[in-house]
Amino acid sequence: MTRTHPHLTQTVLDACHTLAEFTTTPGSITRLFLTPPMHDVHAYLTDWAQRLGMTSHVDAAGNLRCRWEGSAPEAPTLYLGSHLDTVPNAGAYDGILGVVLGFALVEALGGQRLPFALEVLGFSEEEGVRYGASFFGSLALLGTAGPMLDLRDAGGQTVREALTAFGLDAQALPSAEITGEALGYFEIHIEQGPVLEAAGQSVGIVEAIAGQNRFDLTFTGRASHAGTTPMLLRRDALAAAARFVVAAEDLARSTPGLVATVGMMDVKPGAGNVIPGEARCSLDLRHARDEVRLAALPELLASAEGFASERGVTLTVTPKMEVQATPMHPQFRALLHQAAADAGLPHPDLVSGAGHDAMVLAARMPAAMLFVRSPGGLSHHPDEAVLAEDVTDALAVGSRFLQLLAAEGGRHGL
Amino acid sequence: MTRTHPHLTQTVLDACHTLAEFTTTPGSITRLFLTPPMHDVHAYLTDWAQRLGMTSHVDAAGNLRCRWEGSAPEAPTLYLGSHLDTVPNAGAYDGILGVVLGFALVEALGGQRLPFALEVLGFSEEEGVRYGASFFGSLALLGTAGPMLDLRDAGGQTVREALTAFGLDAQALPSAEITGEALGYFEIHIEQGPVLEAAGQSVGIVEAIAGQNRFDLTFTGRASHAGTTPMLLRRDALAAAARFVVAAEDLARSTPGLVATVGMMDVKPGAGNVIPGEARCSLDLRHARDEVRLAALPELLASAEGFASERGVTLTVTPKMEVQATPMHPQFRALLHQAAADAGLPHPDLVSGAGHDAMVLAARMPAAMLFVRSPGGLSHHPDEAVLAEDVTDALAVGSRFLQLLAAEGGRHGL
Numbered sequence: 001m002t003r004t005h006p007h008l009t010q011t012v013l014d015a016c017h018t019l020a021e022f023t024t025t026p027g028s029i030t031r032l033f034l035t036p037p038m039h040d041v042h043a044y045l046t047d048w049a050q051r052l053g054m055t056s057h058v059d060a061a062g063n064l065r066c067r068w069e070g071s072a073p074e075a076p077t078l079y080l081g082s083h084l085d086t087v088p089n090a091g092a093y094d095g096i097l098g099v100v101l102g103f104a105l106v107e108a109l110g111g112q113r114l115p116f117a118l119e120v121l122g123f124s125e126e127e128g129v130r131y132g133a134s135f136f137g138s139l140a141l142l143g144t145a146g147p148m149l150d151l152r153d154a155g156g157q158t159v160r161e162a163l164t165a166f167g168l169d170a171q172a173l174p175s176a177e178i179t180g181e182a183l184g185y186f187e188i189h190i191e192q193g194p195v196l197e198a199a200g201q202s203v204g205i206v207e208a209i210a211g212q213n214r215f216d217l218t219f220t221g222r223a224s225h226a227g228t229t230p231m232l233l234r235r236d237a238l239a240a241a242a243r244f245v246v247a248a249e250d251l252a253r254s255t256p257g258l259v260a261t262v263g264m265m266d267v268k269p270g271a272g273n274v275i276p277g278e279a280r281c282s283l284d285l286r287h288a289r290d291e292v293r294l295a296a297l298p299e300l301l302a303s304a305e306g307f308a309s310e311r312g313v314t315l316t317v318t319p320k321m322e323v324q325a326t327p328m329h330p331q332f333r334a335l336l337h338q339a340a341a342d343a344g345l346p347h348p349d350l351v352s353g354a355g356h357d358a359m360v361l362a363a364r365m366p367a368a369m370l371f372v373r374s375p376g377g378l379s380h381h382p383d384e385a386v387l388a389e390d391v392t393d394a395l396a397v398g399s400r401f402l403q404l405l406a407a408e409g410g411r412h413g414l
Numbered sequence: 415m416t417r418t419h420p421h422l423t424q425t426v427l428d429a430c431h432t433l434a435e436f437t438t439t440p441g442s443i444t445r446l447f448l449t450p451p452m453h454d455v456h457a458y459l460t461d462w463a464q465r466l467g468m469t470s471h472v473d474a475a476g477n478l479r480c481r482w483e484g485s486a487p488e489a490p491t492l493y494l495g496s497h498l499d500t501v502p503n504a505g506a507y508d509g510i511l512g513v514v515l516g517f518a519l520v521e522a523l524g525g526q527r528l529p530f531a532l533e534v535l536g537f538s539e540e541e542g543v544r545y546g547a548s549f550f551g552s553l554a555l556l557g558t559a560g561p562m563l564d565l566r567d568a569g570g571q572t573v574r575e576a577l578t579a580f581g582l583d584a585q586a587l588p589s590a591e592i593t594g595e596a597l598g599y600f601e602i603h604i605e606q607g608p609v610l611e612a613a614g615q616s617v618g619i620v621e622a623i624a625g626q627n628r629f630d631l632t633f634t635g636r637a638s639h640a641g642t643t644p645m646l647l648r649r650d651a652l653a654a655a656a657r658f659v660v661a662a663e664d665l666a667r668s669t670p671g672l673v674a675t676v677g678m679m680d681v682k683p684g685a686g687n688v689i690p691g692e693a694r695c696s697l698d699l700r701h702a703r704d705e706v707r708l709a710a711l712p713e714l715l716a717s718a719e720g721f722a723s724e725r726g727v728t729l730t731v732t733p734k735m736e737v738q739a740t741p742m743h744p745q746f747r748a749l750l751h752q753a754a755a756d757a758g759l760p761h762p763d764l765v766s767g768a769g770h771d772a773m774v775l776a777a778r779m780p781a782a783m784l785f786v787r788s789p790g791g792l793s794h795h796p797d798e799a800v801l802a803e804d805v806t807d808a809l810a811v812g813s814r815f816l817q818l819l820a821a822e823g824g825r826h827g828l
Contacts (some may be wrong), residue, residue, distance in 0.1 A: 192642045193644070194643060195644060216686075224608070226677055227626065227767025227768040227769075228768050229607050229767070230607070231663070233612055236663070236675075243656075245653060246660055249650070261650075261687070262690075265684075270677065270679075271677050272628055273677060284640045352641075353643070377638055379638070
């Protein structure tokens with residue numbers, strides 16, 4: 001029923017393992033935006049593209065772009081891919097699996113031309129590690145990466161300078177923008193979470209990329225002696241902050257789909273026998289539907305204010321990030337459900353709690369994502385893994401998706 | 415009614431201010447055990463003792479000991495005093511006020527001999543800063559400081575070597591032990607807390623020095639992605655630890671006299687978008703009555719275990735310290751209450767949440783403490799203060815206490 005070939009699963013895994021060796025720190029995988037090992041990744045994938053008869057180039061943003069033209073010159077383009085950069089000490093699949101699967105899906109065509117072109121994208125930057133800002137690669141395809149050019153990395157080098165050092169020209173950045181007819185964007189990515197594993201399923205279809213808010217909260221009380229200050233004369237910053245952590249967990253547990261995380265908690269002065277005078281913590285709040293998140297947020301912040309004022313503690317709330325939810329395109333999703341059903345696979349809907357390039361491209365074209373089970377739910381960890389049979393399933397769903405799309409004639413705007 | 419003289423309050427305050435200048439860090443008060451400025455303190459106080467007609471020496475533990483003999487050679491000794499060392503960047507009154515008031519109480523006698531000798535003690539070490547262990551000075555008076563001689567400070571110097579460098583002889587340490595007849599020990603100290611200030615009272619009579627437990631608790635869960643891990647698949651170490659902080663506050667608030675403090679909280683990996691895999695915190699639990707503390711402790715630790723296991727988090731509890739409560743001597747306390755009443759002052763009972771040399775000496779002799787109001791409840795802080803009128807009240811109560819004791823004939827064992 002599907003056009004994948006058994007050897008392709010091994011090809012995909014071998015490619016991921018080989019690409020994992022292109023790192024700035026031998027023995028672990030660390031491949032930041034515009035660093036030398038990215039040249040090796042480009043060379044490896046360009047070689048594969050050429051063997052498949054694809055054209056390829058590295059665009060002015062450092063993205064690898066390899067095309068398999070459609071059956072007619074004026075055909076629209078379906079973009080396939082993910083990112084090539086990693087976090088420090090990463091696993092071998094986050095991002096790169098989606099790029100490699102893009103080439104494998106072209107290989108699975110066995111030379112067939114579709115009524116649309118395929119362009120496999122290997123984004124130069126998604127993780128936001130080097131410059132503290134994410135999505136340079138995909139933003140360049142929308143023509144909106146320019147404001148990031150003057151960011152500086154820890155060593156003081158700007159993006160502009162890093163492009164030059166990599167052999168590119170920042171002046172040419174506008175040339176990376178997509179100007180032709182785009183059919184859509186399809187990204188395969190590891191789930192980075194435990195949901196598919198808990199359900200015993202290999203792949204899932206993303207219904208939306210969650211919106212999120214991030215805040216820093218600083219509770220300021222008064223440091224005093226743990227032995228000599230009675231409970232009712234305390235202004236204990238951590239006591240207030242701890243109730244906020246509990247409230248965040250309680251609200252998220254009782255609100256379907258909401259996740260709330262306090263990942264950071266710094267307490268001063270931080271001695272066992274001194275009542276905390278300050279507690280600074282983070283809040284990370286996400287949901288697939290903005291109205292749920294935006295209803296939870298004021299409730300949580302009001303509870304924090306209450307816990308603080310009950311204790312004579314003051315609260316300062318600093319917004320750090322707000323991203324609206326990005327629904328995936330309904331017709332692409334429907335085709336993915338059908339493709340999975342055709343391949344005889346369960347096809348659960350999933351929410352992506354993490355951001356992805358698909359979130360950026362969805363502003364310009366229909367976008368969809370397929371998630372592949374993450375054993376142990378591991379992500380951003382050297383032990384991150386995928387199962388070979390899950391790669392086979394992803395290939396089957398992806399291939400069938402392309403055929404279904406072709407059967408619809410590759411109509412623009414679906 | 416009391417024998418204090420108006421000028422003595424100013425003498426006491428002037429002495430504290432002058433002694434505050436004997437520091438290893440000009441501009442702030444830092445005077446650790448056996449450091450050079452301690453020589454200056456000894457010299458200043460010895461000069462005062464000699465003017466009062468007292469004998470004085472520095473014992474083998476570095477304690478300053480100045481005697482005002484009683485009316486008969488065989489009279490027992492009432493010990494008066496506190497400690498001369500400070501924490502880093504300290505205030506001008508913690509410890510030293512009690513020593514200075516000892517001399518002032520002798521001065522207030524105006525040459526009168528009592529039916530007991532007075533020995534003013536300036537302990538060499540109470541804060542535990544230099545060697546991470548406390549009470550070297552008072553333990554030496556019980557003959558039990560020996561095991562501390564081989565402790566090393568941050569620079570690697572042992573107590574033994576530090577005694578030599580100070581001009582003392584560790585071999586002679588046993589000579590510091592009290593061998594004669596001890597009538598008791600009376601210590602005046604700043605409250606280091608907000609209770610007297612909140613009550614609008616100048617002095618309070620300590621009924622007991624609280625017993626305490628200190629623990630480290632390590633909650634170990636699993637770090638994972640804040641966006642991709644649903645609430646019910648999390649093993650959030652901080653979520654468990656935060657509930658423990660709340661439980662500790664709740665139990666202490668609902669148990670009269672109990673204080674529970676979580677002063678330290680370290681979270682790893684400590685990023686806003688990563689669920690905490692580890693949360694390490696402290697617990698400091700104190701009460702004047704051991705049975706109350708020892709009932710609260712297992713309840714709290716069981717709650718921590720429950721919060722952990724509900725979340726798939728493991729808990730490791732490490733005991734760091736246990737000190738039993740030390741009740742002050744009932745007859746000394748009764749005399750202090752009478753002395754305050756005779757001076758026309760309110761005389762509230764207070765619990766000392768902090769440890770003091772009186773806790774050590776209570777093992778050998780009747781011990782009692784008078785607390786002086788701490789403005790703002792400040793302690794171990796450069797802004798630590800005392801009010802002049804409170805010093806006047808402390809002198810009045812102390813003087814009257816000596817007279818009441820004298821009226822009882824200085825009977826041994828009271």
